[in-house]
Amino acid sequence: xxxxxxxxxxxxSGGLDSCTTAAxxxxxxxxxxxxxxxxxRAEARELEAFHAVCDFYGVGPRxxxxxxxxxxxxxxxxxxxxxxxxxxxxEPGVVPTSYVPxxxxxxxxxxxxxxxxxxxxxxxCGAVWDDSSGYPDCRExxxxxxxxxxxxxxxxxTTIEVVTPLVHLTKREIAEISHRLGAPVHLTWSCYHDExxxxxxCESCVLRLKGFEEAGLADPVAYKTAST
Numbered sequence: 001x002x003x004x005x006x007x008x009x010x011x012x013s014g015g016l017d018s019c020t021t022a023a024x025x026x027x028x029x030x031x032x033x034x035x036x037x038x039x040x041r042a043e044a045r046e047l048e049a050f051h052a053v054c055d056f057y058g059v060g061p062r063x064x065x066x067x068x069x070x071x072x073x074x075x076x077x078x079x080x081x082x083x084x085x086x087x088x089x090x091e092p093g094v095v096p097t098s099y100v101p102x103x104x105x106x107x108x109x110x111x112x113x114x115x116x117x118x119x120x121x122x123x124x125c126g127a128v129w130d131d132s133s134g135y136p137d138c139r140e141x142x143x144x145x146x147x148x149x150x151x152x153x154x155x156x157x158t159t160i161e162v163v164t165p166l167v168h169l170t171k172r173e174i175a176e177i178s179h180r181l182g183a184p185v186h187l188t189w190s191c192y193h194d195e196x197x198x199x200x201x202c203e204s205c206v207l208r209l210k211g212f213e214e215a216g217l218a219d220p221v222a223y224k225t226a227s228t
Contacts, residue, residue: 009032012035015189018126070103
């Protein structure tokens with residue numbers, strides 16, 4: 001990217017969706033990357049993946065920060081080891097135990113704050129609604145409301161666009177886009193567990209594997225076992 005290209009803050013967990021979002025943003029923007037830790041089970045592995053994807057795209061500014069409030073609140077199988085991680089595909093109409101209460105609001109707020117400080121023109125988020133676990137803070141109506149918050153909660157001269165390019169895509173389409181753009185999905189981590197090899201059975205692994213299978217593509221990440 002050229003120095004005159006606009007700067008975008010990409011919210012990156014280190015998973016398939018955020019990597020694909022970074023690949024899309026990288027086409028026309030210089031990138032800054034924001035990674036939030038909130039006591040999730042795969043915290044260390046996600047951070048490793050985050051830096052690996054950033055290195056691939058030559059990302060300079062990187063913000064790695066903690067959200068201790070979410071860790072202390074708990075209420076999710078990702079942050080509370082006493083709550084088992086659900087396996088298998090999503091259950092229609094059921095918000096799974098992996099939902100971290102109001103998480104995206106915290107993450108987006110951090111990204112927008114940093115974007116305003118950096119002078120970035122956009123914040124990119126890889127949230128998916130149409131083919132996902134059904135987290136309420138991944139819905140289009142939520143992002144529209146948050147865009148209004150950004151408009152009224154930043155300096156008058158500040159214009160920051162909240163971009164959600166994947167929100168209405170299927171996992172198959174996301175896998176296809178990542179393949180077309182040459183995104184480094186082999187460096188990503190989507191599993192809810194922090195283990196040497198992805199489990200292949202948690203909801204996140206199942207959704208990811210389903211997407212690659214439907215796209216007719218091989219997922220380059222290794223799995224203990226696959227259940228689609």
